Amino acid sequence: MSHALVVIDVQNDFCPGGALAVAGGDEIVSGINAIMPEFSAVILTQDWHPAGHSSFASTHSADPFTTTEMPYGTQVLWPDHCIQGTDGAAFHKDLVTTGDLIIRKGYNSAIDSYSAFFENDHTTPTGLEGYLRTRGIDKLTMVGLALDFCVNFSAVDAAKLGFKVTVRTDLCRAIDMDGSLAAAIAGMKDAGVEVL
Ligand code: VGL
Ligand code: ZN
Numbered sequence: 001m002s003h004a005l006v007v008i009d010v011q012n013d014f015c016p017g018g019a020l021a022v023a024g025g026d027e028i029v030s031g032i033n034a035i036m037p038e039f040s041a042v043i044l045t046q047d048w049h050p051a052g053h054s055s056f057a058s059t060h061s062a063d064p065f066t067t068t069e070m071p072y073g074t075q076v077l078w079p080d081h082c083i084q085g086t087d088g089a090a091f092h093k094d095l096v097t098t099g100d101l102i103i104r105k106g107y108n109s110a111i112d113s114y115s116a117f118f119e120n121d122h123t124t125p126t127g128l129e130g131y132l133r134t135r136g137i138d139k140l141t142m143v144g145l146a147l148d149f150c151v152n153f154s155a156v157d158a159a160k161l162g163f164k165v166t167v168r169t170d171l172c173r174a175i176d177m178d179g180s181l182a183a184a185i186a187g188m189k190d191a192g193v194e195v196l
Contacts, residue, residue: 001138004041006116006158007032008144008151010095011047013081013088015145020081022146024173026092031171032143033096041137042099043128045116047082047106047150048089055112056080065177072121075112076177082106103128115153117161129161139164143171152184159191166194 010032012018015025036042049055057064057077064079082089084107091097105113105126113119116128132140140163142155151172158165167188174181188195 001136002040003139003141004043004132004135004137005032005036005039005099006140006142006144006154007042007044007095007099008116008142008154009045009047009082009146010092010144011082011088012090012092013047015092018081019079019088020175022173022175025145026094028143028145028171028173029092029094033094035141035143035168035171036096036099039141041101041135043101043103043116043131044091044095044097044099045144045150045154046089046091046102046104048084048104049082049106050109051080051083052109053080053083053106053112054110055106070111070120072111072119075120101131103131114150115157116150117154117157120153122157132163137163139166141166141168143168145173147172147174148176148180148184152188155188155193156191159188159193164194165192166196168196170196 014022062077111119155165155167
Protein backbone atom coordinates (compact mmCIF):
# COMPACT_ATOMS: atom_id res chain seq x y z
CA MET A 1 0.00 0.00 0.00
CA SER A 2 1.21 3.50 -0.51
CA HIS A 3 1.35 7.01 0.80
CA ALA A 4 0.12 10.13 -1.03
CA LEU A 5 0.67 13.83 -0.43
CA VAL A 6 -2.53 15.87 -0.81
CA VAL A 7 -1.86 19.58 -1.42
CA ILE A 8 -5.01 21.56 -0.71
CA ASP A 9 -5.87 24.80 -2.53
CA VAL A 10 -2.46 26.51 -2.78
CA GLN A 11 -4.00 29.09 -5.12
CA ASN A 12 -3.42 32.80 -5.65
CA ASP A 13 -6.71 33.86 -4.07
CA PHE A 14 -5.68 32.22 -0.77
CA CYS A 15 -2.25 33.86 -0.79
CA PRO A 16 -1.38 37.46 0.22
CA GLY A 17 -2.87 39.83 -2.37
CA GLY A 18 -5.64 37.35 -3.22
CA ALA A 19 -9.40 37.73 -2.79
CA LEU A 20 -9.57 35.48 0.30
CA ALA A 21 -5.99 35.85 1.46
CA VAL A 22 -4.78 33.57 4.24
CA ALA A 23 -1.99 35.21 6.26
CA GLY A 24 1.33 33.62 5.32
CA GLY A 25 -0.30 31.44 2.66
CA ASP A 26 2.70 31.84 0.36
CA GLU A 27 5.20 30.86 3.07
CA ILE A 28 4.39 27.16 2.79
CA VAL A 29 5.04 26.74 -0.93
CA SER A 30 8.76 25.91 -0.86
CA GLY A 31 8.33 23.47 2.03
CA ILE A 32 5.51 21.66 0.20
CA ASN A 33 7.61 21.41 -2.96
CA ALA A 34 10.49 20.02 -0.92
CA ILE A 35 8.57 17.02 0.48
CA MET A 36 6.86 15.98 -2.78
CA PRO A 37 9.59 13.46 -3.74
CA GLU A 38 8.97 11.51 -0.50
CA PHE A 39 5.53 10.32 -1.68
CA SER A 40 4.42 7.71 -4.17
CA ALA A 41 1.66 10.03 -5.42
CA VAL A 42 1.06 13.79 -5.27
CA ILE A 43 -2.50 15.09 -5.56
CA LEU A 44 -3.33 18.78 -5.80
CA THR A 45 -6.76 20.27 -5.20
CA GLN A 46 -8.13 23.45 -6.69
CA ASP A 47 -11.11 25.43 -5.37
CA TRP A 48 -13.01 26.06 -8.61
CA HIS A 49 -16.18 28.13 -8.42
CA PRO A 50 -18.44 29.42 -11.19
CA ALA A 51 -19.15 33.20 -11.03
CA GLY A 52 -22.19 33.86 -8.82
CA HIS A 53 -21.50 30.80 -6.64
CA SER A 54 -23.87 30.35 -3.68
CA SER A 55 -20.95 30.59 -1.21
CA PHE A 56 -20.20 34.16 -2.32
CA ALA A 57 -21.53 36.97 -0.12
CA SER A 58 -22.09 39.06 -3.25
CA THR A 59 -24.59 36.48 -4.53
CA HIS A 60 -26.74 37.13 -1.44
CA SER A 61 -26.06 40.89 -1.23
CA ALA A 62 -24.57 40.10 2.20
CA ASP A 63 -21.32 41.07 3.91
CA PRO A 64 -18.40 38.66 3.56
CA PHE A 65 -17.69 36.46 6.61
CA THR A 66 -21.36 36.43 7.69
CA THR A 67 -23.33 33.16 7.45
CA THR A 68 -26.50 31.94 5.80
CA GLU A 69 -28.62 28.82 6.12
CA MET A 70 -28.44 26.49 3.14
CA PRO A 71 -30.40 23.22 2.67
CA TYR A 72 -27.27 21.34 3.85
CA GLY A 73 -26.57 23.54 6.91
CA THR A 74 -24.90 26.82 7.87
CA GLN A 75 -22.63 28.26 5.18
CA VAL A 76 -20.04 31.01 5.67
CA LEU A 77 -20.34 33.64 2.93
CA TRP A 78 -16.98 34.43 1.37
CA PRO A 79 -15.62 37.19 -0.83
CA ASP A 80 -15.77 36.11 -4.51
CA HIS A 81 -12.75 33.80 -4.92
CA CYS A 82 -11.25 31.09 -7.11
CA ILE A 83 -13.52 31.77 -10.06
CA GLN A 84 -12.91 29.18 -12.77
CA GLY A 85 -10.16 30.14 -15.19
CA THR A 86 -9.13 33.36 -13.43
CA ASP A 87 -5.65 34.17 -12.16
CA GLY A 88 -7.01 33.98 -8.61
CA ALA A 89 -7.93 30.34 -9.17
CA ALA A 90 -4.48 29.48 -10.54
CA PHE A 91 -1.93 27.73 -8.35
CA HIS A 92 0.75 29.88 -6.68
CA LYS A 93 3.37 30.44 -9.36
CA ASP A 94 6.13 28.69 -7.39
CA LEU A 95 4.12 25.58 -6.50
CA VAL A 96 5.33 22.45 -8.29
CA THR A 97 2.24 21.20 -10.13
CA THR A 98 3.68 18.14 -11.86
CA GLY A 99 1.69 15.91 -9.46
CA ASP A 100 -0.32 12.87 -10.55
CA LEU A 101 -3.82 14.32 -10.20
CA ILE A 102 -5.46 17.72 -9.93
CA ILE A 103 -8.92 17.52 -8.42
CA ARG A 104 -11.27 20.48 -8.65
CA LYS A 105 -14.15 21.15 -6.26
CA GLY A 106 -16.82 23.76 -5.61
CA TYR A 107 -17.96 23.76 -9.25
CA ASN A 108 -21.66 23.23 -8.41
CA SER A 109 -23.30 26.63 -8.03
CA ALA A 110 -25.78 25.53 -5.38
CA ILE A 111 -23.34 23.90 -2.95
CA ASP A 112 -19.91 24.64 -1.54
CA SER A 113 -17.21 21.99 -1.24
CA TYR A 114 -14.52 22.47 1.40
CA SER A 115 -13.54 18.81 1.39
CA ALA A 116 -11.59 17.14 -1.41
CA PHE A 117 -13.86 14.07 -0.91
CA PHE A 118 -17.45 15.34 -0.51
CA GLU A 119 -19.37 18.53 -1.14
CA ASN A 120 -20.69 20.36 1.94
CA ASP A 121 -23.80 18.12 2.01
CA HIS A 122 -21.29 15.44 3.15
CA THR A 123 -22.89 13.14 0.55
CA THR A 124 -22.00 14.14 -3.03
CA PRO A 125 -18.59 12.61 -3.84
CA THR A 126 -15.82 14.31 -5.82
CA GLY A 127 -14.37 10.98 -7.01
CA LEU A 128 -11.11 11.31 -5.05
CA GLU A 129 -11.87 8.29 -2.83
CA GLY A 130 -12.21 5.99 -5.83
CA TYR A 131 -8.99 7.31 -7.35
CA LEU A 132 -7.02 6.69 -4.16
CA ARG A 133 -8.47 3.22 -3.58
CA THR A 134 -7.88 2.02 -7.13
CA ARG A 135 -4.27 3.18 -6.84
CA GLY A 136 -3.81 1.27 -3.57
CA ILE A 137 -3.19 4.42 -1.53
CA ASP A 138 -4.03 3.98 2.17
CA LYS A 139 -2.02 6.78 3.83
CA LEU A 140 -2.39 10.51 3.23
CA THR A 141 -0.33 13.48 4.34
CA MET A 142 -2.23 16.74 3.92
CA VAL A 143 -0.86 20.27 3.62
CA GLY A 144 -2.13 23.60 2.26
CA LEU A 145 -4.86 26.20 2.69
CA ALA A 146 -6.83 26.83 4.68
CA LEU A 147 -6.05 24.63 7.68
CA ASP A 148 -9.37 25.36 9.43
CA PHE A 149 -11.60 24.92 6.35
CA CYS A 150 -10.55 22.87 3.35
CA VAL A 151 -7.65 21.00 4.98
CA ASN A 152 -9.80 20.27 8.05
CA PHE A 153 -12.83 19.00 6.10
CA SER A 154 -10.63 16.94 3.78
CA ALA A 155 -8.69 15.35 6.65
CA VAL A 156 -11.80 14.49 8.68
CA ASP A 157 -13.55 12.97 5.65
CA ALA A 158 -10.45 10.95 4.75
CA ALA A 159 -10.17 9.59 8.30
CA LYS A 160 -13.89 8.69 8.30
CA LEU A 161 -13.34 6.82 5.02
CA GLY A 162 -10.62 4.76 6.72
CA PHE A 163 -7.45 6.39 5.38
CA LYS A 164 -4.55 6.95 7.78
CA VAL A 165 -4.21 10.73 7.77
CA THR A 166 -1.49 13.09 8.94
CA VAL A 167 -1.81 16.89 8.72
CA ARG A 168 1.49 18.81 8.69
CA THR A 169 0.36 22.07 10.31
CA ASP A 170 3.77 23.64 9.63
CA LEU A 171 2.88 23.38 5.93
CA CYS A 172 -0.61 24.87 6.39
CA ARG A 173 -1.96 28.32 7.24
CA ALA A 174 -5.40 29.16 8.69
CA ILE A 175 -8.14 31.75 8.19
CA ASP A 176 -9.01 31.53 11.94
CA MET A 177 -12.38 33.28 12.25
CA ASP A 178 -14.40 32.97 15.49
CA GLY A 179 -12.22 30.22 16.94
CA SER A 180 -12.35 28.12 13.78
CA LEU A 181 -8.72 27.07 14.05
CA ALA A 182 -8.98 25.63 17.58
CA ALA A 183 -12.25 23.89 16.68
CA ALA A 184 -10.68 22.42 13.56
CA ILE A 185 -7.66 21.03 15.43
CA ALA A 186 -9.92 19.46 18.07
CA GLY A 187 -12.24 18.02 15.40
CA MET A 188 -9.39 16.52 13.41
CA LYS A 189 -7.92 14.88 16.51
CA ASP A 190 -11.37 13.50 17.46
CA ALA A 191 -11.66 11.97 14.00
CA GLY A 192 -8.32 10.19 14.48
CA VAL A 193 -6.21 12.50 12.31
CA GLU A 194 -2.57 12.80 13.35
CA VAL A 195 -2.02 16.58 13.71
CA LEU A 196 1.69 17.41 13.57
C1 VGL B 1 -11.60 27.57 1.31
C2 VGL B 1 -13.16 29.04 2.07
C3 VGL B 1 -13.82 29.00 0.86
C4 VGL B 1 -10.36 26.78 1.59
C5 VGL B 1 -12.25 27.49 0.09
O1 VGL B 1 -9.65 26.39 0.63
O2 VGL B 1 -10.07 26.56 2.79
N1 VGL B 1 -12.08 28.32 2.28
N2 VGL B 1 -13.36 28.21 -0.12
ZN1 ZN C 1 -14.21 28.36 -2.05
